[in-house]
Amino acid sequence: MTPVAVMVGANRIVPAAGIIHPLGSADLSPDDEKALRRRIVEQALQALRTEVAGPTVFTRE
């Protein structure tokens, strides 16, 4: 849903793991799922410390 986030003017946007479980995935083992969640949250923190001039999508490094 990142295009919607861009359209409404959200400034720091991190693509997550999907609509039905943005911060997880039932297909992964519990450890891998938590690692995925941690990666997304850390990327959100990285976005927070980045200066942006307008809607910016932070794609996975």
Add this chain to the structure above:
Amino acid sequence: MATETLRVVCYVNQFFGQLGGEEKAGVGPQVMNGAVGAARAVQQALGDAGTVAATVICGDNYAAEQAERAVAEMVALVAAVRPDLVVAGPAFLAGRYGVACGALCAAVQAGLKIPAVTGMHAENPGVELYRRQVYIVQTGAEATRMLAEVKRLVALGLKLARCEAIGAPATEGYFARGVTRNVVAGASAADRAIAMLLEKLAGRPFASEVPRPAFPPVPAPRLAKALEGATIALVTDGGLVPRGNPDGIEALNATRYGAYSIEGKASLDAAQYDNPHRGYDTTWVKQDPHRLVPVDVARELEQSGAIGKLHETVYSTVGVATTLAHSARMGAEIAEKLRAAGVDAVILTST
């Protein structure tokens, strides 16, 4: 045939009322007989159709700094003249003036039941604030084409005063008020859609009948401190609620949000939570609420010192078929509470 002559009151600021420039911006409302300053253009545009009986003049700073009082005083001055129509401005791109024009027109319509019209540039903040309540004619940024633009204001004002039918925004030249009106079209929807598609494919201009809502740009705030010293809050529009949904958050078209404490919780126990959201399959986030609100990971980042503090309240609502107006209101209320609690930044998880 005798034409009924309308009584008109004009409102202008200190500059267009010829009191002076910024040095006179603090003067309070006053009324003068007849057409004064820019109001003379209104009289010229009215011709025989009406008479500017009085001009109300108010300094921009007075109107902006004590808006409610200024509007109340001006409404009283207008009421005393008993006009059939109020013409405010035009304010062009002048922000304080535009907001005052919109506020006065809205108050005159609501309080005195007298039609009112104003004019301003598309980027005047008065447009977004008042276009739903007030007919605002689109003008240029500056007064260079004053008379031609005042003529359009007056033409619309006369229609309003005479209770004549008002055409569509594009026809009459006013900003859309968000009103949907039934009309009989000359061609079926399918024919019109195909015609638009053909114009689009040919690279020719076409006008959609369903304009997309305009989202004004949101300034991007800068995180003022290091993450290691910052308080971070978790917010979601994915519908996390405690079991039993104590706030009764709606399954769709939500008007409410909840504030839920995570104090002392290293993680969320799935048995204690539920999710009324009807916009996606909530099976997986009910199995494990962290798939929606990452309290577990955020706590670890708090423990390790990567962030200063995790805010102890999670705000949650249901974002599906939620109106823009309710979303904006809930967002503003939540932001207000977070700011008051000393939160520096938010991670908002969305489905």
